[in-house]
Amino acid sequence: MYLTLLGALFAGLGLAMAWYGLRPLAVLPRLLRAEVRRPEAVTDADEGAFVAIRGTARASDEVLSAPFTGDDCLGFEFEVTERQPFAIGVSWLDTHLDDGVATGPFTLDGPDGSGGDLAVRPSPRRFALDTASTVVRVGAKETPPDRVRRFVDAREGLDPVAGWIAAIPFFGARRYVERRIDPGETYLVAGRVDREVGGGLGLAGDLVITDRSVRGLALSRLWRAAFPLLVAAVFVAVGLWAIAA
Structure with missing residues (x-):
């Protein structure tokens, strides 16, 4: 009885x-089939059609200030992790402490400045960036840079220094990770066409935004999905074994 319940729990967790692990991969089949086009090449796209556009990001509203670097940007995503024993994270020993996003509308034009502005309005509820990360590393006994210190002091629930973890050698170090959409840089944006964005043609909602190629994005997402899928397979296998025992 108890073994069956434990097996069901393990299978459910798996x-x-x-x-x-699979959710970020759902868009890859459509993206790999899509032709990457310039912003001006989608004027005849149907409402709701899935398109992939490569262009240069331009501000269409006020720019944002990135949390850890202070750079002007059109949107950002951040996360804070801490090296802790027995944690399971991206680097095995980093545990998640905090994360957040901020975004606003921007436009894409041709990579060579050829025009064809395409409005882009990412959903703040489903906003994620597949772009290069800027990482600020702070040791357990180091003083954070001023901007990071102000961020930590203002962030509710985020202690200013590592606690008892700092007393353990090699632990307590933090990573302040920042990913941005920088104005003037080239990005691939993929998603559904919305003909009412900014009063004209645009992309809105749950979008893929990356500075990689399509192939590079696919490999990156597959690599990130490998660990949770491996753990899931182990949990499901143990759960099924317990149920059958």
């Missing part, structure tokens, strides 16, 4: 992990 399925939840599998969903977490």
Whole structure:
């Protein structure tokens, strides 16, 4: 009885992990089939059509200030992790402490400045960036840079220094990770066409935004999904074994 319940719990956790790992991969088949086009080449696209556009990001509203570097940007995503024993994270020993996003509308024009402005309005609820990360590393006994210190002091629930973890050698170090959409840089943006964005043609909602190629994005997402899928397979296998025992 108890072994069956424990097996069901393990199997359920495994399925939840599998969903977490597979969800970012759902868009890849459509993206790999899509032709990457210039912004001016989608004027005849149907409402709701999935398109992939490469262009230069330009501000269409006020720019944002990135949390850790202070750079002007059109949107950003951040996360804070801490090196802790027995944690499971991206680098195995980093545990998640905090994360957040901020975004606003911007436009894409031709990579060579050829025009064809295409409005882009990412959804703040489903905003994620597949762009290069800027990482500020702070040791457990180091003083953070002023901007990071002000961020930590203002962020509710984020302690200003590592606690008892700092007393353990090699632990307590933090990573302040920042990913941005920088004005003037080239990005690939993929998503559904919306003909009412900014009063004209645009992309809106749950978008793929990357500074990689399509192939590079696919490999990156597959690599990130490998660990949760492996853990999911182990949990499901153990759960099924317990149920069958």
